[in-house]
Amino acid sequence: MAENRGAIRGLPGRATHLALALGIAALLVLTIEPIYARGRIWIEGILWCCLAVFAWEWIAHLTSAPTVRRKLRYLASPGGLIDTASALAVPSALSFGVSPKSAWLFGAVWLLKLAPEMSGLRQLRRVIVREAGPLASVLAIFLLVLLVASMLVYLAERDEQPDVFGSVPAALWWAVTTLTTTGYGDVVPHTPFGRLIASAVMICGVGIFGLWTGILATGFAAEQRRQNFVKTWEYVRRVPFFSKLGPAAITDVTQMLRRLDLPPRVTIIRKGTAGDCMYFIASGGVDVELPDKRVALGEGDFFGEMALLGANIRNANVVTRQLSTLLVLDLVEFRLLMARHPELAEAIDSEATRRRHENATVTTT
Amino acid sequence: MAENRGAIRGLPGRATHLALALGIAALLVLTIEPIYARGRIWIEGILWCCLAVFAWEWIAHLTSAPTVRRKLRYLASPGGLIDTASALAVPSALSFGVSPKSAWLFGAVWLLKLAPEMSGLRQLRRVIVREAGPLASVLAIFLLVLLVASMLVYLAERDEQPDVFGSVPAALWWAVTTLTTTGYGDVVPHTPFGRLIASAVMICGVGIFGLWTGILATGFAAEQRRQNFVKTWEYVRRVPFFSKLGPAAITDVTQMLRRLDLPPRVTIIRKGTAGDCMYFIASGGVDVELPDKRVALGEGDFFGEMALLGANIRNANVVTRQLSTLLVLDLVEFRLLMARHPELAEAIDSEATRRRHENATVTTT
Amino acid sequence: MAENRGAIRGLPGRATHLALALGIAALLVLTIEPIYARGRIWIEGILWCCLAVFAWEWIAHLTSAPTVRRKLRYLASPGGLIDTASALAVPSALSFGVSPKSAWLFGAVWLLKLAPEMSGLRQLRRVIVREAGPLASVLAIFLLVLLVASMLVYLAERDEQPDVFGSVPAALWWAVTTLTTTGYGDVVPHTPFGRLIASAVMICGVGIFGLWTGILATGFAAEQRRQNFVKTWEYVRRVPFFSKLGPAAITDVTQMLRRLDLPPRVTIIRKGTAGDCMYFIASGGVDVELPDKRVALGEGDFFGEMALLGANIRNANVVTRQLSTLLVLDLVEFRLLMARHPELAEAIDSEATRRRHENATVTTT
């Protein structure tokens, strides 16, 4: 709920991104003995450069903070902790006499710098917080099945295979690989009773992870829908056409529109192709390329409405003029809207008629 | 959105399909040494024939294009590129001195000719485009877990099993097989810490792929519903019975009808069986086989409505007269429609009553 | 749609069920060499008895059919074909000189006798018919990925592991086990390129089966809902209380009620426990056990409504008097119904008040 603004300020820039990519690649290569033996200087050179970037970033953050309290607050924030670890982990390890090859592996903490940027992780955290109850329930069932299964299989198999089922903790390893249906096959029950338990565990495993999957997938979808609504709502407010609608219609429209962010000079509509959606311009602008002239449309305009009103072959190219955000309304959603809010359909219809009359040849797509 | 009509024109015909099936089968057999040794002439003969078909198709396309600009446009289109590759890949390989057996394997590009025809692939592409954001989020989480897990397991296992966990890239192979819960079992952690990481990876794997699955499945279902609506809408417009309804009812009806394409002489309704749906004829026609005569119904008519109005045993056979498209309305959907749009139920009811009166014995099913 | 009544008539009775269970168990035991060696007479005895039951059933069906045309129709029906195969498969095999142990294995066709009885199989068939389009799309993608992956891995691994990746058909086996994420581990790529392909295949596998799963699960849920509606609708018509409602309310009620079939002498409500649902009696009857007397409720009555109207501790035991079908209305659904159809809530409320006044001490639960 209360988003941490400090984390956003600490986002790595372009240089940090490059250093991250190079650093992680160098870390991967570092561990391949033959390549490391030959190109040691190069690999370590890259790693030192990356470390320098992260250290510089950390120091810059620290010095840019005006007061000591701000400095401490930065160091205590999640972003600050990651920056500190990124800058100091490898040098500390080296100074404690760890061999260079092992010491550099502490560079894995660099990956944590990506965490605040990944919107997926943020969403996942929100989903886990929201669905904490059911997820914990399923986790508890998972652990219970795990424990019971490993005890039973230990009883069944300990005499047959004392090396792999010699203790309950050893049997737990088998239980995890089986319950997740991974099935490495390094530990497999041989007795009929052990196999019966294993069969039950496999079937439970599918069920348990089905529950888990269902909860996560449903929660993630809901979170997506929620975020989409909040963002689209901002854009819908900028389109004057929608401002005439009542709150019920606006809410419905917001749920049905899909945002589309396009760079300049992208062809949105190609003449002669079949169309099944119309577009509202939330920001930016487009050019409608008619045979004899170009018509420029800007923020708040809409185009492509003919596809929803009967003529489903586009009659002009439409190209973005600049970085634009469009709101797309599909045929299906349009029909549903039309049925629920006839005033919206009328408004689009009258606007389309007006355009056709005003400019007999310049029908926009 | 803007569908490529060139790709549709370039769809392979019956001959190409046959050549494709034969060619791929020959390619599979080609690699089985004993069969190839004996039947080399036959296999290569088939392959040369297939190649000839594809080359001919490619040349026909090129020569049929009227202008040089059109020729170049065809060559640059996805369909044209596939055609070019299909025609030239194997001959080029042969001319560069690759052994015949290896050269023919380039015939695998022939499979690409199927891509434009597979509606599933097109839908999948649209789903991936629409759900690009969440899918990318999950992919990022997947890669992060992969990297972290392989570094950790490398640290845990590199001394124990230097041959399979000797470097982070080698550990990545283990991480992929584990995170997808495939679990080949060729690379398995032995140390307690490695096994702990492996357990966490397996559980993460199920979660991550649950998210992935959920997003894809939800998106695919929505896309299916959208396409179905657009297609059914076309047919609903052809049934005069629905034209009396308002837009809200038409939208609801369109969402509830199911299309059914049937070849001639198929028995749709069998006398004496239990029925739970009624049919509207969108195109084609059917024969109602009454004891004493046959009644022909055509485009726009409906039948089987008695099943929804109380009598649920069919009282006549109904057989398609020609290739027909029917719109099926289920009992459940009918009840829902009836509740929301009483005027529709009344219309069906009055039509049924009219029929019964008009023709006391000729009640249609 | 047109359900085969012949198949229903051909349902096996109690004797056939027993014969099936014994026969299949005997078939399983037959293949265990040490048990078969000792108990051969017993096992074969049971099998001959089972065969006799099935042969008798087949002959009874044939002789009970009055005309030759009916006999032939039975033989050509799916049920008839299964009966014929069940009766004749093993004797034919024995008479052709197959060894007894192998011949009896043809008894596996007996399992088919269960097929018409399994409602799940029928539903699954309907789902597959309805969702044929998307399922075929996904199957096509599956096959395409399979072919492409096996060709690529064949190229990558044929020199490294000629024994298991020696031909494309051999590589197909690997591709199937990997794409389904089964991962036996008997065939595993060793080259870096092969492992890259394998990783891609695993990830595709999860995606493809996610789609498949999503389609099947969604379709199955819809089919369940549909069947439930049709069955519950029949019962709702028998409860006079609902007949006062308009069609919109009845449809809503039908969707919200849950059927419950209970044998006699089951305690539905226990005094002093917390309650969150009320019950309508669609068929059968219940006894309300009050401290001083018993009140009998029959078809069309309802009870337990106090739980929905504020008092959530049950104040009497309620026990079924005979085999009864109850319709259960949950608190959540009741609230939703109340909001949409206030007349229903009023009716329940007034009936509850009437009961309380009429019989101050005999409040039903």
Add this chain to the structure above:
Amino acid sequence: MAENRGAIRGLPGRATHLALALGIAALLVLTIEPIYARGRIWIEGILWCCLAVFAWEWIAHLTSAPTVRRKLRYLASPGGLIDTASALAVPSALSFGVSPKSAWLFGAVWLLKLAPEMSGLRQLRRVIVREAGPLASVLAIFLLVLLVASMLVYLAERDEQPDVFGSVPAALWWAVTTLTTTGYGDVVPHTPFGRLIASAVMICGVGIFGLWTGILATGFAAEQRRQNFVKTWEYVRRVPFFSKLGPAAITDVTQMLRRLDLPPRVTIIRKGTAGDCMYFIASGGVDVELPDKRVALGEGDFFGEMALLGANIRNANVVTRQLSTLLVLDLVEFRLLMARHPELAEAIDSEATRRRHENATVTTT
């Protein structure tokens, strides 16, 4: 439906929880030979202590029951049976001369004491009861595929691999591991026909478990929603603000609110962050920390409404004063509510205006 109050009374307290955790840990360690050899006295000491706690709990329950009938009822209840088994299983085993190490493993029944406490298990039981029909259908299909597959693979592989496919029950083990896509790899078909069957089984497996997963996940989600509705409904009744609304609006509100239980001194809203939800206080209280003073809000009040009415930067910290239950209303849900029930939006709006006027500086967040 009829929840067992006896089971709730029998919930283990803090001491039992500690004994459970220690006991299970000791059981796990007990089976590790080297640790057991050294620390035998300690481990068995802990186990005897745990046993003493469970025995004491059992005896306390028995003696606290006033009448013999109550004592017997406790012994026959599920909770009582678990308590009895927990207290007597290990001593009985020891007295029957079982070796201590094996006897203590009967302590696994202690885990059952957790069962009544796990809300997930209770929900799962309800889901399984509700979805019994479809789950049984899928189980039947699962068993049918299992039997047919093992018979077919036995026929295909019995000559090739008589040791692992030597009988149908042996082949069943392979079928289970394959159908659940676990794929240990200890038993793998080698013949082409066997591999074809295996491929079919794997694909079926994914489909069957997709159905299973879909049913469980859908049912679990519905059960969650139902329980949430029932609990939130209780709280909504305590907020006077909602009492002005009609039943339709209350039902909608209840479905849209999310409960949040917070301990004291938690910062709910942080000044300066972006907000997208408002809060109703169902129980407990919060402090709004304004620059010059603190405003205390109690049961029935709401705060944070500005975020939904346009100003999306929070203007004060809000901290819980005591253990509080809040009802959270999201921006998305608020928009939907506003569209459906304008009276609710007006009420919130007028209250917000009143607050601003009444206390120009003390605007709550």
